[in-house]
Amino acid sequence: MRGYVELFRLGKTYDTHKGPVVIVEDFDLNLERGEYVALLGHSGCGKSTVLTMVAGLNPITTGGVAIDGREIDGPGPDRGVVFQSPCLMPWMTALDNVMLGVNQVYRNASKNDRIDLASYYLNLVGLGGSLHKRAKDLSQGMQQRVGIARAFALKPKMLLLDEPFGMLDSLTRMELQEILLEILVRDKVTTVMVTHDVDEALFMSDRVVMMTNGPRARVGAIFSLPFERPRVRADVLDHPEYYEYRRKMIQFLEEQDHRKLKADAEAREQAKKQDEAEEQQVAEAV
Amino acid sequence: MNWRGGLLKFCEVAGLPIFEPFVRLAAGEDKKEQFVGIAKYVLLPIVAIALFLGFWAMAANTVVTDSAKLPSPKATWDAGAQLIAMHYEQKQADRLAKQEKVGEAVRYMAEAKAYGEAAEKATGAKKEALEAKSLSLKKRAVSAVNYEPSSAPTFIDQIWTSVGTVFFGFLLATLVAVPLGVLCGMSPWFNAALTPFIQVFKPVSPLAWLPLAFIVIMWYYAGYSAGETFFNKAFLISATTVCLCSLWPTLVNTTLGVASVDKDFINVADVLRLSWAQRLFKIILPASLPLMFAGMRISLGVGWMVLIAADMLAQNPGLGKFVWDEFQNGSELTYARIAFSVFVIGMIGLVLDRIMIFFRNLVSFGNPAPA
Structure with missing residues (x-):
């Protein structure tokens, strides 16, 4: 099956002074148009690596990514990215931050149209009254709203969210999750979100892709969620299968943990044996 | 209470915490707390200065040679x-x-x-x-x-000449250092090419530069007599020496500022596919302004220090020449006048530093520099 977005045997290898380390290997994933997929896994498992490769900000070692039938080559405004830290230019106003991208994508539109577009998305994220405030004077939550508005205002083919709510307090996080879903009801943009929050993945996405622990991380399991859209938090939480899915996901993560602990223990055991063998040799030699 | 916020902001940006307790006192804030602030920023320095003056007066009575004595x-x-x-x-x-x-x-x-x-x-x-x-x-x-009085420049004239020279030299240095620093920060290749020059010339004292600056200016102005040229020769020699010495802090800091622009900002520029010029003017320059100005602040300080020495050697009218002439004159007042010049040079240095702190804090998006 060919998807709107295809990740084909995507892999990333970093060269370290101890030799090459494979972070992600053979990562296969197809997304339908308008689908919301969450990448869930432990910290450091390579979720963000996959996302930054799709964004074009991180060179791809093996495999490839195609969007709408075209292979990506470097970063571009067809993929809106929301980073964990808001990444606004602190010296610019909220509007100017959004305009930076809008000016780039809609070069032929009149200035007024561009301002209207940027203000429209800032209004959607609830910042209609703070258009001309400097980014450095906005709270963390408000800055992240501007980040979301900036990504949507590009009218991207794809939205890439790298733990977008990770730095926010839980109340602000829930508020922004709902705002994001609301905008997605209007603009159906294909989305990949990286998170390590099981509840966030369950509430936001159509499918949750569980990643195995790195190195050599890959797709471990995929859960298709039955919750209806538009999502209402209370309904999702009340859904009869919610806790079943939640249990399965946490079980998967714990298994990964066990596997990692086991692998670590084995590695330690191995190292110990080697040490002993070496000591033996030394003792024999003496 | 808007004036209160404005004045406090000004104290912070201008690097003048000394006025803060007075503003707060005038705004009717807790008196005890403000008196603590006044004691810290006003009374304590006054006591320290009084102690210093006391020691100085004592030293003045002790340090006496046959021909001269330390001025009180x-x-x-x-x-x-x-x-x-x-x-x-x-x-x-x-x-x-x-x-x-x-x-x-x-x-x-x-x-x-x-x-x-x-x-x-x-x-x-x-x-x-x-x-x-x-x-x-x-x-x-x-x-x-068209008669112009031809009296010798007074002390105040010398101050203005010195300030003019240092600003002109500093301006030259900034015009050279900022573009070079931006290029160095943006291109590792350019940086590699320039690094040997920076490393070798940075530690060189102004007095070593001076004769070289001298022959370059002499060559350039060969064939003109005094008054025919737009700039005075001695003025240009001093300004060039100031420029050559105050170049480096701005250059190094600009390079650092441009090279260390937050990776996130660069990512944003990459995602938006900003052109080279947009990247430079919308992201890299504003993001590196605080470090650039921190460098310019050091540059101006270095320039002012260097200028006094350069004035002495180049015989350019200015405070350095004033001090040198006084020393050569050896009148009764010589040492008192030199001591007064030292004080004036220090005060002007302080004012120049405050000006640069002010500018640096204006561009630092809410992270004022430590004064």
């Missing part, structure tokens, strides 16, 4: 007051001389007019003689009007 604070103060008074006396005398010359010019013009009228009525040789007389009177009037 009182003698220094008097010498300073005298220098400033001399400046105003001199200016007053110059003004009077100028007035007199202008009066003379008016008289000459009136006479010239009279001769001119007489010439119109006369005929033949007499007419020509009268016209010639009228013309020479007019010429004299013009030269009288």
Whole structure:
């Protein structure tokens, strides 16, 4: 099956002074148009690596990514990215931050149209009254709203969210999750979100892709969620299968943990044996 | 209470915490807390200064040689007051001389007019003689009007010359260092090419540069006599030396600022596919301004220090030359005047530093520099 977005045997290898380390290997994933997929896994498992490769900000070692039938080559405004830290230019106003991208994508539109577009998305994220405030004077939550508005205002083919709510307090996080879903009801943009929050993945996405622990991380399991859209938090939480899915996901993560602990223990055991063998040799030699 | 916020913001941006307790006191905030602030920023320094003056006065009584003695604070103060008074006396005398010359010019013009009228009525040789007389009177009037007093520069004149020289040198340095620093920060290749020069020339003392600056200026101005050129030679030599020495902190800091722009900002620029110019002017330059200004602040400080030495050597009018001349004169007042100059040089350095802190804090998006 060919998807709107295809990740084909995507892999990333970093060269370290101890030799090459494979972070992600053979990562296969197809997304339908308008689908919301969450990448869930432990910290450091390579979720963000996959996302930054799709964004074009991180060179791809093996495999490839195609969007709408075209292979990506470097970063571009067809993929809106929301980073964990808001990444606004602190010296610019909220509007100017959004305009930076809008000016780039809609070069032929009149200035007024561009301002209207940027203000429209800032209004959607609830910042209609703070258009001309400097980014450095906005709270963390408000800055992240501007980040979301900036990504949507590009009218991207794809939205890439790298733990977008990770730095926010839980109340602000829930508020922004709902705002994001609301905008997605209007603009159906294909989305990949990286998170390590099981509840966030369950509430936001159509499918949750569980990643195995790195190195050599890959797709471990995929859960298709039955919750209806538009999502209402209370309904999702009340859904009869919610806790079943939640249990399965946490079980998967714990298994990964066990596997990692086991692998670590084995590695330690191995190292110990080697040490002993070496000591033996030394003792024999003496 | 808007004026309170504005004034507090100003104290912070200008790096003047000394005024903060007074603003808060005027705004009716807790008095006890503000008196603690005043004690810290005002009373304590006053006590320290008083102690210093006491030690100085004691030292002045002790350090005495056959030919001279260390000036006491009182003698220094008097010498300073005298220098400033001399400046105003001199200016007053110059003004009077100028007035007199202008009066003379008016008289000459009136006479010239009279001769001119007489010439119109006369005929033949007499007419020509009268016209010639009228013309020479007019010429004299013009030269009288253009009279400039040629008195020696006073202490205050020297201060202004020094400040002008340091700003001109600093401006030159900034115009060279900022573009070079931006290029170095953006291109590792360019940086690699420039690094040997920076590393080698940065630690060189201004006095070593001076003779080289001297021959370059001499070569450039060969064939012109004094007054024909836009800049004074000695002024240019001093300014060039200031420029060569104050170049480096700005260059190094600009390079650092541009090279260490937050990776996130660069990611945003990549995602938006900003052009080279947009990337430079919308992201890299604003993001590196705080470090750039921190470098310029050091540069101006270095420039001011260097200038005094350069003035001494180049015999460029300025505070350095003033100190040197006083030392050579060896009058009774010499050391008191030099001590006063030291104080003035320090105060001007302080003001220059505050100005740069002010600018740096203006561009630092809410992270004021430590004063």
